[in-house]
Amino acid sequence: MTDDLLQHFIVEARELVQQATDDLLALERDPSAAVHLDSAFRAIHTLKGSVGLFDFAPMGLALHAAEDLLSAFKSGQARLGSDMIDILLECVAQMDRWVGHIEGNGQLPSDAGEEGHRLAAGLRSQLGQGAGASASVIPEADTDWIEDLLTTMGDREGSNPHAGSLIAIRYIPRADCFFAGDDPLGLLRSVPDIVTLSVTSREPWPPAAEIDPFSCNLLIEALSAGTFDAVRSVFRFVPDQVTLHELSSRGTDDVRSTGRDRVANAEAVASGTSGARVIRIDAARIDRLADLVGEMVVAKNTLAHLVSVSDGMDRTELLRAIVTSHAALDRLVGDMHRAVTDMRMMPMREVFRRFPRSVREISVQLGKAIDFSMEGQDVEADKSVVEGLFEPLLHVLRNAVSHGAEPEAMRVAAGKSARAKITLRARRDADRIVVEVNDDGRGIDPASIRRTALERGVVSGEQIEQMSDAEAMELIFAPGFSTAEKVTDLSGRGVGMDAVRSSVERLGGRIGVQSVPGRGTTIHFALPLTVVMTKVMLVHVGDETYGIPMDGVSETAFVPASRILPFQEREAFVFRDRTLPLVRLADLLKIPSRAGSGAGTKVVVMWVGDEKVGIAVDGFAERMDVLMRPMGGILTGMPGLMGTTLLGDGSVLMVLDIPELIG
Structure with a gap:
């Protein structure tokens, strides 16, 4: 196998x-x-x-x-x-x-x-x-038939020359086995080294005139001196109708205490096999990649020819040829990147189609009537994004059914249809994919969130008073908002939502919530379409250079010193008529900064969760597409680092996870 x-x-x-x-x-x-x-x-x-x-x-x-x-x-x-x-x-x-x-x-x-x-x-x-x-499998404890076979063999032979290598077989063919193409006696003839055999009826035979010649009524028991694998192979197409026992090498006087039962499925097929990562790809996409590889080979040969004749070429002519070759390679690398990305793309259908059964099971357990629908199943995203969405989406759907959807009587009293509606949809938005879970249930009450957040010490009373309703609803994602106790006032939306946000952010996405009390709730995810190649911005901090993923970057700016204000023990700045927190990357990394207290500060304005934050750096560099590798070795799981990539000069660039560094 x-x-x-x-x-x-x-x-x-x-x-x-x-x-x-x-x-x-x-x-x-x-x-x-x-x-x-x-x-x-x-x-x-x-x-x-x-x-x-x-x-x-x-x-x-x-x-x-x-x-x-x-x-x-x-x-x-x-x-x-x-x-x-x-x-x-x-x-x-x-x-x-x-x-x-x-x-x-x-x-x-x-x-x-x-x-x-x-x-x-x-x-x-x-x-x-x-x-x-089913007339197929006999309980393993029933071994009297084995003792009967051994007794019969001993009476006939006077001794047991095969002790230690016997396989006991009990084969009870299904009544309709002939219609399935099975030949019980034919299979029996294929069993190697049969020592003794017993063929009886499974049930008492009816009168001869009433016997159905197309119905099998046999009970076959045998002892074989062949190997277990050889005997099992004979019955591999009827495993549900056969019981096999391998007898002990210590003798056959006490089968129950010395026999070692081995049913057909007990042997490991692939010992130690770990799950392989498998993806099915359209043949046309593979053909496209093969064509590009062919073009790459031609481009490589062109460059090799250029190297061989470079000694006799004029400098200007050589430079022109190098520029032309570089342009061709740059185009091919871009085309190959897109081809590889296309090969990794999967439709959302692959994860969406797993949810109807889960929603049904939860609704049946809770006795709620749910109309569940899905939209945008043909929208494609990277394989890792699609597969990584299963757990967070399952959690959100479970909350929508168990806590968002009201009981039928309550819905009818509120003028709604008796059956709650839950919709899972996906859509493309520029270079991102947006996935939403919408329900028409009771919604989330901001006042209840405020009370619960205060009771659990998630925020202070002063912070609560300054929050808008939309900001208060975001507290359901805050660590510590949830407890093991059942939430009654909040529709249960806080249970585990911090873990959901963490899962989505690990995929490079963001999560948000919109809700109207009494009318329903929408949880939406915004995620990158692909994670094979990552566009990063290079920034300088002290003598070091780091990468910041462009997915979370809103813009860059130069903030005058007059706009940077102290706020408690931190800093903030006014930007486009909004006050944003300012975090200095040098402080996060605990390295010395080269920036002085001059006219201002260079700032990367980026999204952290659903809020904008300014990240102060010493300088900006270019933006580039990189193939990012996850952290390995002793750096595996290092907080604040998404991965590494190699730059053109051979140096290693570390790509930072800014939200994790701040958190």
């Missing part, structure tokens, strides 16, 4: 799980939509087939039951109801969790067998069948 095959299975399994989820949610809205029923059945069926290749028996057991239930819907033998959708979604969600565990560990968790039986029993109960309808 190769790692590549396992990784392909993981990628495909995630897609099939998501497809099944989408179709089941669509069926819940419209049970008559045959196209979604067919699509869900195909996704479950395909996933079951893939699982069989890897001997993940508990997954196969649950998926087979889900497939039977969907098949009953297709044939009209069962009617689709909310309970059935619930258990099917629960099964699909468990598959998603198991795929994640397989990606990290190469195998299923230790409790997968028990959970697989529970899911299968719940699914089959919807068809009026008991858990035993």
Whole structure:
């Protein structure tokens, strides 16, 4: 079993799980939509087939039951109801969790067998069948049949020459196994080195005239002297119908105490395998990159030719040729940057489509009626941005359902529709992507925020009095605003929102809130479209040069000394009729500054959160696109540093995280 095959299975399994989820949610809205029923059945069926290749028996057991239930819907033998959708979604969600565990560990968790039986029993109960309808797996504690086989073998041979290398097999084919293309006796003939064999009926045989020749009623038990892997390979396509036990090398007199049970899925497929980062790319984008590489090779050869003939060239002619070659390389590097950026772009659909199931689960648990919609799913952003949005968006959506949306009776009394509306949307705004979560719930009351902020000591009474309503609502993102206690006055918006802001800022974005009491709330994220190349401004502080990401820079200015005013133990300055805090970068970095107390100060005006702050520097330098590398080694996690890049002269430039330095 190769790692590549396992990784392909993981990628495909995630897609099939998501497809099944989408179709089941669509069926819940419209049970008559045959196209979604067919699509869900195909996704479950395909996933079951893939699982069989890897001997993940508990997954196969649950998926087979889900497939039977969907098949009953297709044939009209069962009617689709909310309970059935619930258990099917629960099964699909468990598959998603198991795929994640397989990606990290190469195998299923230790409790997968028990959970697989529970899911299968719940699914089959919807068809009026008991858990035993699967007729597949026998509890591991039931080993009497192994002792019977050993006794039979001992009676026949008088001794056990195979002690220490026996595999006990119990194979109970499904009743409809012939229709699935299975040949139980054919499989049995493929088992190596069978020592003893017992073939009986699973259930009492009916009268001869009533026997169904197309229904399998066999119970097959055997002992094999072959290896465990060889025996398991024979039954790899029917793992949910087989139990295997490897007997102890100490003898066979006491199977229960000396036998070591090994079910088919227990072996790690890829021991120690860590999750690979996989992205699917349009072939046209790869072709474009290949074309650019070809042009780069031509440009390199041109430069090599120029070097070889440079001794005989006139200085002016040589300079002109170098400038021309540089221009060609500059164009190609820019084109290649855009091509690589395009390859990393993913539609927001990849993260958005994971939320309908989560919103549904939360709303069902809380007994709230929610109409959830999504817009802008085709808007593209960098892969790291799209994937990094899942946790913060899930938290905001959870708050919108659990605290923003009022109970139905309260909504009707307020003149609203009984069902709360929550919308998740994305849109492109210049070189940034804006993602919003909007609800028409109770909104956020600024007065309640002020009271809670004072009670928890987030701000002082004097600061509260000077805040506008919009500024007061921003306090929900303040560290310390939230506690473990349930918030009742504030619609729960403060719970964990500081962590949400931190997650968004790590992606290079900003977060804000707008709310009208009684009418709803909008949480909006503004994030960069790409993080492959970063545009930075170089600034001088003392004898050092640092980079500041341009994403947060509003403008640069020269502030006269007369406009810089002391404020308590800090400084502020008046800029465009607004008073902004002034922070000296030299003080933040604890390095000496070369700036004197002359006519004024050079300032970078930038966004820190949703507020503008002036950063005093000794001088400005050029702006450039850089390929930023994260901090590594002993500098990993160093506060205030986003990463490093190499400059043209070979020196290392450190790119600063100004908001983190200030915080």
